[in-house]
Amino acid sequence: MKVILNADVKHLGEEGDVKVVANGYARNYLFPRNLALPYNDLTVAYFESRKEEIEAKKEAKRKEAASLKEKLTATNIVIPMPAGSNGKLYGAVTSHTIADALHKEGYEIERKRIDVPGLTIKSVGKYVVTVRLYESASAELTVEVVSQDAKAAEESK
Numbered sequence: 122m123k124v125i126l127n128a129d130v131k132h133l134g135e136e137g138d139v140k141v142v143a144n145g146y147a148r149n150y151l152f153p154r155n156l157a158l159p160y161n162d163l164t165v166a167y168f169e170s171r172k173e174e175i176e177a178k179k180e181a182k183r184k185e186a187a188s189l190k191e192k193l194t195a196t197n198i199v200i201p202m203p204a205g206s207n208g209k210l211y212g213a214v215t216s217h218t219i220a221d222a223l224h225k226e227g228y229e230i231e232r233k234r235i236d237v238p239g240l241t242i243k244s245v246g247k248y249v250v251t252v253r254l255y256e257s258a259s260a261e262l263t264v265e266v267v268s269q270d271a272k273a274a275e276e277s278k
Contacts, residue, residue: 122147123160125168130156137168137175186255189228193252193260198222204245204268214242214266219250222264242266 122144129135130151133142139160142151151157158164168175200222203211220232236251245266252260 124151124157125160125164126151126157128156135179137172182255183258186258190254190258190260193228193262196226196228197263197265198226199265199267201267201269202245204270208245208268210243210245210266214264215240219262219264 123139123141124147126134126136126138126140134140140157142157147157147159152159158167198219200214200218202214205211214237216232216235216237219235219237220230223230230252234253236253238248238250242248242264245268247263247265250262250264252262254260
C-alpha cells in the first residue's frame with residue numbers, strides 16, 4: 122500500500138515521504154496513530170501545499186546536526202575503566218558506555234547512532250568513534266580509554 126508519512130517514523134522515513142508498506146502495517150499501526158495518510162490525489166495536494174513548511178523543518182534539522190557535529194568533533198571523552206597492567210580492560214567499552222559518557226557531558230545521543238570500531242573497545246588507548254547525525258552527516262569523536270588506576274594516580278598528584 123502506498124502511503125504519505127504525516128510525521129517522522131523511525132526506520133521508515135520522514136514527514137512528506139511517499140513509501141510503500143504492507144497493508145496490515147498501514148491499517149494497524151500507521152493510520153490509527155495518524156503517522157501516515159493513504160496516497161491519493163487529495164493527500165498529494167495537501168502535502169504539496171505544506172511542502173515549504175516540511176522543507177523548513179528539514180533545514181532546521183540539518184543546521185542543528187551541523188552545529189552538533191562541530192561540538193562533538195571538538196569534544197574529547199575520557200572513560201576510566203578497570204584494566205590490567207598490560208592495558209587490557211576487564212570489561213569493554215561499547216556504544217552504550219560512550220552514550221552514557223556523552224549524556225554526562227550534556228549531549229543527548231542514542232547509542233544506536235554511535236559506531237564503535239570493532240563493536241567494542243577492549244584495551245586502553247585513544248580511539249575515533251563515528252556518531253551518525255541527520256541524513257548523511259556524521260561526526261568523528263575522540264574517545265580516550267584510561268585505566269582507573271592510572272586516573273586515580275593522576276588525581277592524587
